[in-house]
Amino acid sequence: MLYGRDGELAAIDELLGRARAGRSGVLVLRGEAGIGKSALLDHAAGAADGMRVLRGTGFESESGMPYAGLHLLLGRHLDRIAGLPEGQAEALRAALNMGGPEAESDRFLVGLAVLTLLSDLAEERPLLCLVDDAHWIDGSSAEALLFAARRLDAEPIAIVFAARDADAPEPASPESAPPEFVAEGLPELRLHGLDGDAAAALLAERAPTCPAMSGGRSSPGRWATRWRCSNSRGAAGTGRPTSGSCGRSPSGSPRCRSRRGGSCCWWRWTTSATRAWW
Ligand SMILES: Nc1ncnc2c1ncn2[C@@H]1O[C@H](COP(=O)(O)OP(=O)(O)OP(=O)(O)O)[C@@H](O)[C@H]1O
Ligand SMILES: [Mg+2]
Structure with a gap:
């Protein structure tokens, strides 16, 4: 049971409803530690009847590993890479270290590949992507996911990112402040305190x-x-x-x-x- 979050729950339910109706949407949840970001993602996962749900999480220990976050999110669907246009497939394989020794990943093509792969998955049934602790997602994965998120169109896809505020009050120490998850151009929902x-x-x-x-x-x-x-x-x-x-x-x-x-x-x-x- 989530108390005092009617507005936030409604925003998430609306996002899911739109995706089911073939209209994509993205939401970036922001707020300090413990304010309920993951709990809202759990609600989204639980409310995603009839949708395919992909869940990923950023881990501090993997934040320096290029494409670790993407690898985790796409995990069970990596076989779909074979169905992507050749250049995109090659770039994504290279990014995920699944290509040959000569393979090179082109950042633009990797972003495009993620977009195509998500769209392919959504052709079968509406897709919900949940990315928790996005502030710890490695930069390359964040870049590719945000690239795709900004280019969603009339597709049955909803993406929700959850990230801590970089300027949260009272961090234990300045060094413990998390990096900022910069998601320019995407709609944000800032979580404020419960009444x-x-x-x-x-x-x-x-x-x-x-x-x-x-x-x-x-x-x-x-x-x-x-x-x-x-x-x-x-x-x-x-x-x-x-x-x-x-x-x-x-x-x-x-x-x-x-x-x-x-x-x-x-x-x-x-x-x-x-x-x-x-
Ligand atoms: N509005 C709420 N009603 C009921 N329980 C809540 C509410 N908000 C948060 N909680 C509970 O408080 C705890 C902390 O919430 P949660 O893990 O979602 O925080 P968070 O914002 O994801 O924190 P972090 O940034 O550390 O990941 C959880 O047990 C969650 O279920
Ligand atoms: Mg959390």
Whole structure:
């Protein structure tokens, strides 16, 4: 259940409806970590009745490997390369290291090949491509996918990218800020924070007995872009919680666990979807 995202869900459902009707569309979801980008992609995948769904994800460890992201996305359909026009097939094979030793990949032809391959797949049934963590997709794959996305026409294809904001508030350190996923010319949907009611409903569902809840529930307007942690005596601290500031609930349960294995809840109260680890 996704709380407080009616507008975003409607935008995705409309995109899928248009694709089923033979009108392509692209959407770039942007927002800070934990705000619900992947959850929206999951919704899209679940709502794609009758469509073929391709899912890909960017991985930081593969972000320096040319065409790793494309390889992951197209994975099960690489045999379709054989049906592409010769030049495109050659370029895509070379890009994916499936060509001979002399093979060279031409970036324009690779983009064109991706476009043709997606169109071919969509001829059989409408196609939905979901690309999560697009900020970590290697540059060559991103270039080819965006090239194709910009050239979709009257085809039953929908593409949704999800990427973190490069300027998200409070990155752990400047070095940990993700690279920017630049998608010029494509429609974007920026995810903003949940309102108090939606955030409270989310917490009530996910952690109904967690000690940190009481403060959140009783004062739903007090969302702050700070870390907040309640200890066993009900005291709450803001800033980065330390293990010393956390503990069991007064009754001894639940024993909420921190991400690093402590025995407390760590909540990141944000102006967004509240991200919780336990
Ligand atoms: N509106 C919401 N309603 C219910 N659950 C939500 C909502 N938004 C986010 N969540 C939940 O919060 C958690 C974090 O969301 P998600 O993984 O989608 O964030 P994200 O934006 O993809 O983060 P990241 O940039 O780290 O990948 C998930 O468990 C998700 O199901
Ligand atoms: Mg995600």
